[in-house]
Amino acid sequence: MSLFWSVIRQLAEIEAMATSKKVITREEWEKKLNDVKIQKEDMNKLVMNFLVTEGYVDAAEKFRMESGTEPDIDLATITDRMAVKKAVQSGNVEDAIEKVNDLNPEILDTNPQLFFHLQQQRLIELIRNGKVEEALEFAQEELAPRGEENQSFLEELERTVALLAFEDVKNSPVGDLLDISQRLKTASEVNAAILTSQSHEKDPKLPSLLRMLLWAQNQLDEKAVYPRITDLFTATLEDPSV
Amino acid sequence: MANIMNDSDQIQQEQDLVGSYFLELWRLKSNRTADSHEDEEPEDEEESVPTELDTLNSSGGFSIVLPDKLSVRYPSVNLHGHDVGVVQANCPAPVKRLFYYFEIYVKNAGAKGNIAIGFTTEGYNMRRQPGWEANSFGYHGDDGLLYRGQGKGETFGPTFSTGDTVGGGINYASQELFFTKNGQLVGTVEKDVKGRLYPTVAVHSQNEEVSVNFGKDPFLFDIKSYEAAQRANQQTYIERISIPQTASYGIVRSYLQHYGYEETLNVFDEASQTSVPPVTGFHDNGFNEHAMYALDHRKILRKLIMDGQIDDALRNLHELYPETVQDDTSAICFMLHCQKFIELVRVGRLEEAMDYGRARFEKFYSLKQYEDLVKDCAALLAYGEPSKSSVGYLLEESQREKVADAVNAMILSTNPDLKDRRNCLHSYLETLLRQLTACFLQKRLLNGNQGEAFHLQRVLLAKNN
Known part of the structure; x- marks a missing residue:
């Protein structure tokens, strides 16, 4: 071991003693890691769950063939779900609403907030396309009555209609509504609602596990100094440091 | 070289x-x-779980454990503070889990209703109410107070008596004890004792009788909802952590x-x-x-x-x-x-x-x-x-x-x-999952083996993440 590293190691140990943390060397930690057995089958399921939930239908199909892992949902339903998502993402909200109702009319019936957000997105698209009169008519006839039922809907409606009041909309306080991120937000909301209606989780498990890893490391930091992983992309084990 | x-x-x-x-x-x-x-519960978490009352170390003449080993009675007249009838479970509460819980049912509050439920450590003085001595906790029926380690109780919850079901639990994630009455959470108290804890009951006036449920029968307290709430609580902390998109x-x-x-x-x-x-x-x-x-x-x-x-x-x-x-x-x-x-x-x-x-x-x-x-x-x-x-x-x-x-x-x-x-x-995925598992195990090891391990299979089976 080089002098540099042994100095670093000593510093780490002194620090740890001061706070009475247990020091676990790289060698000890790697031994513990080697005792952990992760089943290949379970990792395959995790990857499949990600592909399916995120809507990578073709990749899921290929993965089924290449790995022999069965998806936990009928792959055909992914295609329908992605068509809805895509419609919202490209601004065809009317089309998306129709598709959702074809899939399962209960989704919008039982989810007034989602329905309002879709209608709001429709209004945004009308304004984006400069169809001012149509937009106003739509706002008054379709959205205003819903705003009466719900205070937060009303506020959102007012914010959206305000788009019409600015010359330079992009730099106005409500400019974010015209942003692509607004479409993505609505798209992901409808995506989640469809998954829920299919009694499937709306979020893939993998990101949640990655968060759990960072959380578990934070928890362990209070009691021990050990090799951590901070770069999720390279999964590199770092030497225990001060 | x-x-x-x-x-x-x-x-x-x-x-x-x-x-x-x-x-x-x-x-x-x-x-x-x-x-x-x-396909059964994931590996090597087997621990002995209390199933009945301990008849060997119970406090001799002051209480009688009935033949079903799940009921206890105080047959005589109590005279002072050193003739309490204390009975522990036949083994300490298991620790390699999120929480442990048991219940008692008060069949008869007897002359004074001096019944207590709580947790004690090995070698506890079986003639003293749980909570009165160091390293013990007790929720007492006659005054509704919580005793921990001394003869003076703290304001805690309602009193309990004949016909009531009372429960005691240990939450290993939050390091707290909790008590329930008739299916409702009464309160929690910090678990500041390191050793293994025995589920414990005590009777201390004539004709008092309680039966214990170590989980053979369904609990009155909804432990499923309790568990879900605890997990959801933990999950909100986890969800707050940001990862690169x-x-x-x-x-x-x-x-x-x-x-x-x-x-x-x-x-x-x-x-x-x-x-x-x-x-x-x-x-x-x-x-x-x-x-x-x-x-x-x-x-x-x-x-x-x-x-x-x-x-x-x-x-x-x-x-x-x-x-x-x-x-x-x-x-x-x-x-x-x-x-x-x-x-x-x-x-x-x-x-x-x-x-x-x-x-x-x-x-x-x-x-x-x-x-x-x-x-x-x-x-x-x-x-x-x-x-x-x-x-x-x-x-x-x-x-x-x-x-x-x-x-x-x-x-x-x-x-x-x-x-x-x-x-x-x-793969990187495997490396990350191994690290995750090892962190959970190490944390538990440094925490007196208390708490859950991480099981990927459990995560995969769970419907809500």
């Missing part, structure tokens, strides 16, 4: 590493099948690369680049470049093995990576020959299988490191329906996959640019 190993020694050593790793994985399956039940994409992608799932990878790449918005940021930072090594060959070999075409796989390896199959007694050759034998059994060509086994197995049989696994393979011939036998696991897809994964790792190990040789054994 001079490198005294020559190249071929080094290659040999890397191959041994890969080979022995996969043999170990195989052996795990072999042993596990011997114990059967693979593309981390999951990158990890899935490197997984596909690592195992040579090339077709999936191509379709996945195409989809993530054409999605709205395109997923970027993990292709161009030199991320896991080595995992592209020999992707095409690895894909082909995986497919051959998964299809049972072992001869073709061997031929391929001899042609493309002769160094991996040079030594006919290596682990990789052993696994492939076994697989060939297994494939013959699978299609019912038993005579051929026998001939193949005779020709190939002899040299492996004399090598200690393969002995048990050769026996497993040979045993396939003994059964009319081998797939239902104790070695039936050999005929499962997962066995093919193991061989395919071993060959895949073996090819990865021939990459001259590979920096850390162990990288050919584990």
Whole structure:
């Protein structure tokens, strides 16, 4: 071991003693890691769950063939779900609403907030396309009555209609509504609602596990100094440091 | 220091590493099948759980544990503070879990209703109410106070009496004790005692009688909702942690690369680049470049093995990576020959299988490191329906996959640019999951073994994350 590293190691140990943390060397930690057995089958399921939930239908199909892992949902339903998502993402909200109702009319019936957000997105698209009169008519006839039922809907409606009041909309306080991120937000909301209606989780498990890893490391930091992983992309084990 | 190993020694050593790793994985399956039940609760969390009251150490004349060992009565007249009838469970509460809980039912509050429920440590003075002495906790029925370690109680909850059900629990995640009355949470108190805690009941006036439920009967308190709430609570902390948005994409992608799932990878790449918005940021930072090594060959070999075409796989390896199959007694050759034998059994060509086994197995049989696994393979011939036998696991897809994964790792190990040789054994995903599991185990170890381990299978089965 080089002098540099042994100095670093000593510093780490002194620090740890001061706070009475247990020091676990790289060698000890790697031994513990080697005792952990992760089943290949379970990792395959995790990857499949990600592909399916995120809507990578073709990749899921290929993965089924290449790995022999069965998806936990009928792959055909992914295609329908992605068509809805895509419609919202490209601004065809009317089309998306129709598709959702074809899939399962209960989704919008039982989810007034989602329905309002879709209608709001429709209004945004009308304004984006400069169809001012149509937009106003739509706002008054379709959205205003819903705003009466719900205070937060009303506020959102007012914010959206305000788009019409600015010359330079992009730099106005409500400019974010015209942003692509607004479409993505609505798209992901409808995506989640469809998954829920299919009694499937709306979020893939993998990101949640990655968060759990960072959380578990934070928890362990209070009691021990050990090799951590901070770069999720390279999964590199770092030497225990001060 | 001079490198005294020559190249071929080094290659040999890397191959041994890969080979022995996969043999170990195989052996795990072999042993596990011997114990059967693979779909049950995840491994080695077995701990003894209280099932009845302890009759040996209960406080002699002051209380009577009834023959069902689940009820206790105070038969005489109490005279002072040192004739309490205390009874502990027959073992301490288990700790390798999220929480522990038990309930008592007050059949008769007797003359004074001096009933208590709580937790005590080993060697507790069984003539003193739980809570009165150090390292003990008690929720008392007559005054509704909580006692912890001294004769003076703290304001806690309602009193309890005849007909009431009262519960006591330990939450290992929050390091708190909690008590319930008639199915409702009464309150919590910090668990500032390190040792193992025994569920404990006490009676202290004439005719008092309580029965204990250690979980044989359903609890009045809804422990399912309690557990869900605790988990949701933990989950909100976890969800607050931010991770790079593309981390999951990158990890899935490197997984596909690592195992040579090339077709999936191509379709996945195409989809993530054409999605709205395109997923970027993990292709161009030199991320896991080595995992592209020999992707095409690895894909082909995986497919051959998964299809049972072992001869073709061997031929391929001899042609493309002769160094991996040079030594006919290596682990990789052993696994492939076994697989060939297994494939013959699978299609019912038993005579051929026998001939193949005779020709190939002899040299492996004399090598200690393969002995048990050769026996497993040979045993396939003994059964009319081998797939239902104790070695039936050999005929499962997962066995093919193991061989395919071993060959895949073996090819990865021939990459001259590979920096850390162990990288050919584990995908990044696996490395991260191992780290996650190890952190949970280590935290528990440093916490007196209290709390849950991490089980990927439990996460996979859970419907809500």
